Amino acid sequence: MENYSLSKLQNLETESIHILREVAASFERPVMLYSAGKDSSVMVRLAQKAFRPGKFPFPLLHVDTTMKFKEMYGFRDRFAREIGADLRVYTYADALKRGTNPRELGTVKCCSLLKTRALLNALKEGGYDAAFGGARRDEEKSRAKERVFSFRDELGQWDPKNQRPELWNLYNTLVNKGEHLRVFPLSNWTELDVWQYIHQEKIPVVPMYFAKKRDVVVRGEQLLPLDGPVELRKGEKPQKVMCRFRTLGCYPCTAAVRSAAATIPEIIRELMTAKNSERITRLIDHDQDSSMEQKKKEGYF
Amino acid sequence: MGAAIVKPEELLMRSRGAELLRFSTAGSVDDGKSTLIGRLLYEARGLYEDQLAALKKDSARFKREELDLSFVTDGLKAEREQGITIDVAYRYFSTPRRHFIIADTPGHEQYTRNMATGASTADLAIVLIDAQKGVLPQSRLHAFISSLLGIKHLVVAVNKMDLAGYSEDVFRSIVKDFDAFSEKLNIQDLVYIPLSALKGDNVVKRSGRMPWYEGPPLLSHLESVHILSDRNLVDLRFPVQYVLRPDTSFRGYCGRLAGGVLRRGDELLALPSQRRTRVRSITGAGGEVEYAFAPQSVAVTLEDELDVTRGDMLVHPANLPQIRREVEALLVWMDREPLTPGKVYWLKHTTQLLKCSVARLQFRIDPGTLSRRDAAVLNLNEIGRVTVQCFRPVFCDEYSKNRQTGSFILIDPLTHATAGAGMIIERGSLPATDHPAEGSAADSRFLLPGEGTVSPGDRERLLKQKPATVWLTGLSGSGKSTVAYELERKLMAAGRLCCVLDGDNIRCGLSRDLDFSPGGRRENIRRVAEVARLLNEAGLIVITAFISPCREDRGQAGKIIGSGRFIEVFLDASVEVCEKRDAKGLYKKARAGLIKEFTGVSAPYEAPEAPALRLKTGEEPAGLSAEHIRLYLEQNGFFKF
Known part of the structure; x- marks a missing residue:
């Protein structure tokens, strides 16, 4: 008997692969942002599946604040080498030379320079569309609120009140020069889906x-790591x-959570009964109300 | 969700078995929509404590009285400040039985496009009605958009029952009102649930306060409703998305099945080349497989080397889509710049991106009354019926048969804004009795409307006229043919190219296989309309002279010809006058019983309700009547050059 049903993960997987191929077919210079985190890892695996038996036809780009955890750098380089990916790393050297760091500038300014500005520079230099x-x-x-294919103007800005309507799986891929x-591809995945996958x-x-x-x-509810x-x-x-760590970012701005989950199944069980969302361990999101929206408007990833 | 003792492996298994249901909601804070979603998430534990804490903070800041769960869904700062939903938000939650994706959309008319966006991928829609306010225009709009976008399951959530004293009468009267409206919509499954999102009645748990309601609470319904899949597993449609060529030995055609089942060894036909081949291998997300089905993303290799590229479609040779350069569609307009007929847009359909223009805007639909309105343009959030001319053929199905191959978007070539969303419908649909016989030419999907780059505008400029069909209707003897030929003579004398279609030239040739039964007459009128349409497309002005007594038949002719070109002219002469003239002696024969069902004697004539012109041909000479029509054409811009 042939079976025509798809599980939720298969549904998500097939949707993501469609998105990945649509970009490869419609754009001249696509790039995949890679952070060495769990979501990136899943996204790269989906890209491998979408283009096998070939390699995925775009480079990986890591926008590096140089303040990531040491383990992340080791993992990143090993992972890229093993899968034979073209990994490009961009750091905003000028800002670092000026001594940008979250302690002195505050997290808002630091993120704005080392992540947002850096990302926009990297996309421009690479000519990525x-x-x-x-x-x-x-x-x-x-x-x-964000679309799967989310438009950025020539300054890299997102206009949340004026997004392109996105119906069915018909994605509008047209951009003018300078826009991107x-x-x-993981828009519809949840944290639990990611771990199950x-x-x-x-x-x-x-x-x-x-x-x-x-x-x-230990500072209040937060567990601050001593990676630097x-x-x-x-x-x-x-x-x-x-x-x-439930999410991974820069060591000065990422807190750990108390947990005994040492294996993937244990993490899954923990998530199914979790009381807090994952962003609680990101110190940057609590800076100010609508902070993510504000950052995204300016071009943050 | 599961308790801590459940083994992770078991959770994985359970989660794997659970189905995915996508539903949409529409409305604003006032309707209690966000409160309802918040309640569902909260009780199904789709909300985390830190999110709740952030909510409490927000609610306090904006001085809301109770913990306002709308702050969960309205994710933009502007939305929270104004207490309205502006754009679609997607929310996710799971119960042990199903996974849910909510497309949460705004409810006001000025956000119709966002409503359509949310509805485009939903299996089910929840229409919220405030028990105190009853069925509002907004509720009707939601239901209409949902049905337009092909949602088969509708839940009418009658909210705020707490403020209506949990009264059965209030509920029943809303059901009655809504039923009256929804009859006109194509909804297969309609369920009413009385609830209070604020107090939690009938949302997750059955309420003890409405013992008269015997149905399930909302969440139980969402968990158990049998979803009529919008997947079409019968007609194989494989739009080629991407050609994978890692080396010279491998050529894989990647894509997501838009319909049907594809098996290894299947014979396939490639469109548009119409070359045949067979499936050599299919690779799915998990590796090579024997078969794949919609909506899977796969890579296919073929036995033969064909020239197949992105935008082509692989299908089974015995089951073809429609191959069209002209499609009829219902269009939701989404751009501030109104839809301008004649302007060139980008059209995206499956994996094809091509240029097109909207040749005709036939009418606009008033969502409140579902009636047709004349329209010269389509403004933001308006919905209309259009004819789209594509610069290349598209391989499509009706939207009701396949949501993927039946939909398209229009993109503004300058701004790249997603300007319109279209759902393909059948042109001037035939009455059930008149479906073409099996094996007839209309069944052949290979009929390709001719290739060409000459536009209607080119023809208009050449002929210095806009095409139209002057449809003369009236009793036998009312002067149709006389007026028609009089008008033809006048127009030709003024340099306007035109021709007359009447019983003599149609019945003797094109329709000689038809009798004068009601079915035969109806089919005759349909053929006349199709011929008029073709002649109009060639740029000619057509004058038809047929009794055409049935309003419905004339309506269908108008649909085929298009409302911008169809000019109905009623030759209003009484039976007495006509019978007195009786040039062909037909009335005499009818009175003698020699002709059955003779219009005006033994069969009814349904006069037009709102003809473009009503001419008293019993009182004025034919030449004057013809002059009235010529003047009408002139004044309405048909000779503008």
């Missing part, structure tokens, strides 16, 4: 997602805590 991102709509409320599209496909991820005893500073210098406040002392 479409950039894949691993963002999901369930992550954050302004992302829930951000394309989100990682489990099903045995996709390698940075070990920081798994619980172990780590040196952290952390200024200790009065009475604070590094301690070993069983924890893991």
